[in-house]
Amino acid sequence: MQKFDVVVIGSGPGGYVAAIRAAQLGFKVGIIEKEALGGVCLNVGCIPSKALITASHHWHRAHHDFKNMGFILKGLDLDFKKLLEWKNSVSGKMSSGVAQLLKGNQVTVIKGEAQFKSATELTVGSETIQGTNFIVATGSRPIQIPGFTFDEVDILSSTGALALDHVPKRVVAIGGGYIGLEISSYLRKFGSEVTVVEAQSTVLAGVVDPECAQVVARKLEKNGAQLLMNAKAKGQKKTKDGYEVTVEVDGKEQILKADKIIVTVGRRPNGDQMNLKAAGIQVDDRGFVVVDAQRRTSQKHIFAIGDICGQPMLAHKASHEGVLVAEVIKGHNRVYDAKTVPAVVFTDPEIASAGMMESECRAKGYNDLLISKFPFAANGRAVSMQETEGFVKMIADKKTHILLGVHIVGPEASNLISEAALAIEMGARLEDVALTIHPHPTLGETMMEAAEATLGHAIHIIQKPLTNGKSAHL
Amino acid sequence: MATDVKLPELGEGVTEGELLKWLVKPGDTVKTDQSIAEIMTDKATVEVPSPMNGVVKELKYKVGEIVKVESVMITLESSGQTTTAPAATKPAASTTTSAPATKAPVSIGATLNVKLPELGEGVSEGELIKWLVKPGDTVKVDQSVAEIMTDKATVEVPSTVAGTVSELMFKVGEIIKVENIILKLSGSGSVASAPAPVQVTQVPVAATSTPAKIPAAGATQAGPILYPPPADFKVLATPSTRRLARELGVDLNGVPGSGLAGRVTRDDVMSAKGPKTSAPQTTHISAPASFPKPAYVSPAGAQEERVPLLGVRKKIAENLQKAKQIIPHFTLMDEADVTQLVGFRESLKEAAEKAGTKVTYMPFVMKALIATIREFPMFNASIDDAAGEIVYKKYFNIGFAADTPNGLLVPVIKQADQKTIMDLSKDIVDLSTRARDGKLKLDEMKHATITVTNIGSVGGTYATPVINHPEVAIFGMYKISDKLVLSPDGKVSVRKVMNFTVTCDHRLIDGAVAARFLKAFINRIQNPGVLMLDMH
Secondary structure, eight states, rough: OEEEEEEEEOSSTTTHHHHHHHTTTTEEEEEEEHHHHHTTHHSSSHHHHHHHHHHHHHHHHHHHHHGTTOOOOOOOOOOOHHHHHEEEHHHEEEEEEHHHHHHTTOOEESOOEEEEEESSSSETTEEEEEEEEEOOOEEEOOOOTTOOOOSSEEEEEEEHHTTOOSSSEEEEOOOHHHHHHHHHHOOOOOOOOOEEOSSSSSTTTSOOOHHHHHHHHHHHHHTTTTEEEEEEEEEEEETEEEEEEEEETTTTEEEEEEEEEEOOOOEOOTTSSSGGGGTOOOBTTTTTTOOOOTTSSTTTEEEEOGGGGOOOOOHHHHHHHHHHHHHHHHOOOOOOOOOOHHHHSSSSEEEEEEOOHHHHHHHTTTSSSSEEEHHHGGOOEEEEEEEEOOEEEEEEEEETTTTEEEEEEETTTHHHHHHHHHHHHHOHHHHHHHTTTOOOOOOTHHHHHHHHHHHOOHHHOOOOOOTTTSSSSS | OOOEEEEEOOOOTEHHHHEEEEETTTTEEEEEEEEEEEOOSSSSSEEEEEESOOEEEOOOSOTEEETTTSSSSEEEEGGGGGGOOOOSSSHHHHHHHHHHHHEEEEEOOEEEEEEEESSTTTOOOEEEESSSOOTTEEOOOOOEEEEEOSSEEEEEOSSSOEEEEEEEOOOOTTTETTOOOOEEETTOOSSSSSOOOOEEEEESSSSSSOOOOOOOGGGGSSSSSSOSSHHHHHHHHOOHHHHHHHHHHHOGGGOOSSSGGOOOOOHHHHHHHHHHTTOOSSSOOOOTTSSSOOOOOOEEEEEOOOOOOHHEEEEHHHHHHHHHHHHOEEEEEEEOHHHHHHHHHHHHHHOOOOHHHHOOOOOHHHHHHHHHHHHOGGEEEEEEEETTTEEEOOOOOEEEEEEEEEEEEEOOTTTGGOOOOOHHHHHHHHHHHHHTTTOOOOGGOOOSEEEEOOGGSSSOOOOOOOOOOTEEEEEEEEEEEEEEEEOOTTTEEEEEEEEEEEEEETTTTOHHHHHHHHHHHHHHOOOHHHHHTOOO
């Protein structure tokens, strides 16, 4: 039997970060992982998908953009097996990095599946582990819909889709959320015929700014993907040459042919696992573990972080909570009080956001808003990169000019959004962003210009004077 | 050969500890790794092991003294086994060379400490009124263990952990600061749902400077009390300022921001915390520095007793001193013929009894007062000196002075204008009972817009009460007596007469206004029927 001050269950971006911080704080820490260190994120999620998306991006540009720069490519072949190897090596590097960090911090790694016996004890296989405190960080799993049971050969979850060893000819992707669109755009770029089946009227509905979603939808269609909106997947049938997927669009049924079916309709928290009941941990009817602002469960010494404790299901939220919880256990007075969890979608172009969408601002009682956009087409760096689609959109409170939301669709949106997150956490006004000198020529200038645009007078676009003839801050 | 045994490193950042107990005495034979003393640090209680075999020659400290890391705790006379050791230039090391391991397990006493949690904004300490547990008792998580009286309210302190009470650290009447350990529990009991204490850790045997980490287990973890609450999204404070506020126990939701567009700055948080942060060593929450603090020099041999000025009494002293310093007071007095009111109230007695309460004169006075204030809104105002503004309040929260064993308390009836006479009666009974029992919640003593004092129920014809700053008036009601009154037509009759006073902040309220106010009030209270006209 092993005893720890802190037992972490799950070694994803929530769990391993919590374990390291707890160890830094002087605790004796054990971490339990049933699969690979790093969890979904490092092994079958964020990291491998980004490797494949990057590869497909380069592949696509080589075929479409490079000739403008004078590159004459005579035949460009894809060794997909090699690509897969490289992708796996990326995940492998990250996962072994986690192993080293855990070891370097004297965290004991226990392989296996945890089952609670009581509030102070759990088992992993035949081994009993006792803890003074527990951190449940076991994340979520893909939702399965009726008629589409995952076999991970032909009917794939995100995990199977990222493990494909060839480019399938015809793909039906059910679910136009961020995971579905990321996978669809990468497969499309490598040549799959892709049909996205989405039950709502737009892709990424309710998740990102509608105008940003529109840019991505247009680009996907331009690249040759088919988007079926208001479409319900009813079932599938195996035929001689693949599958027939029955889809109902606006009440009419139609058949889509596919070699692979990818189902990414969302993820559900793993609150139904680990026998949490035995520990007296309250789980809500959607499977989320119920926690307070310190991420404490109904048991005061047991904490839950990441996907399993609530939306948004994002790795960086889990990591933030991991640090928080370790410090709470140490006795520090901490709560989760972040103003924004930035979100990133690695579509083409990328979408990234921090703060609130316009609808959310209004729901919060901000009725007078300043909203404006600055296009990447007016940015020198974007032009010189040949990546001019998209814009930076800013939303601010009209009265105080305090930045409420930033929504970017465009090149490197994922890398640009951190400035917006910082600005929002710091309570920055539009002027703070506009008056900060941004280096030229960079994509980052679009942030400064978007702030200026929202105030009414960006330099690199022609703006009509505001109604009172004055810009908002002159 | 004598060898000095030093206090080893106890953990990161721990430089000293208090000697709780000697586990050996001079003349005892000790073995390597045998515990020789218990030391309490701010993180845990540890047992200090002997690095070698020997006979105790001298104990260098007394129980209760503070021992610094690396200072010599005891002297040992080495026994036979160490004679092979090289010359004792480095005595401690001499034995470790022959010891196979340089580290040995040491048991951290299975002690769980219960600390005094944050009690509220600006509250740094409290007086222990009563222990609710005694040594040997089994305590559950969240079970109340003590009653603590702060300058604002009496609160019950819950235990953050479960266990058996081993030691009470304070006596009734003593002052306990927030974060002080108030009691110790031993966690040996079979407590199912509670975190078990960490039993074992490693400290180096040799008195070298090898760092050792002593994990602070569940014993020192924060309790379930979440104070302050997370800041609202609209509060503008940077992440580091939010953390500072949390660590200082400042609720950002109530802090006015002095920065651009209402940003709450670090300075705002510091000043919201009050003088305590700049002078953490102060024993009491000090009154604003501008008040004189003359000493009282006792005459030689005088029979006197000195007790600390603390708790409710201290707060009363501070508040009244502040009120008198800030507000130029004046008091206007008059008498009212309440014959009708007395009859009216008599007629309601039965109905009130049926409703399970009793109706005093106070609710009638409150109703008449509210009706009169609607005519004279400056009586329901405050002066914001910092902003140079008068704040007129559109709500009516009436405080009433309650005489309690702890001293004067002012419970507040919120939105009194929206309550019936019966509601007010019930509230008054409830709040004054709980005021006497020390069970009022902090919130129930806040945000009055005007106060009524009924000192007359005890005695006195008239008084000049002190306004409860930042209110601008206090209304006084006095005893009812029979009086021979000469009416304008020359007839003499016996009337019920009651005296009233209104004490005003002269900065805002002129004498003539006060006179008109009191007259308008008296018109209402003399004719309770008129009150009906104001009812919604």
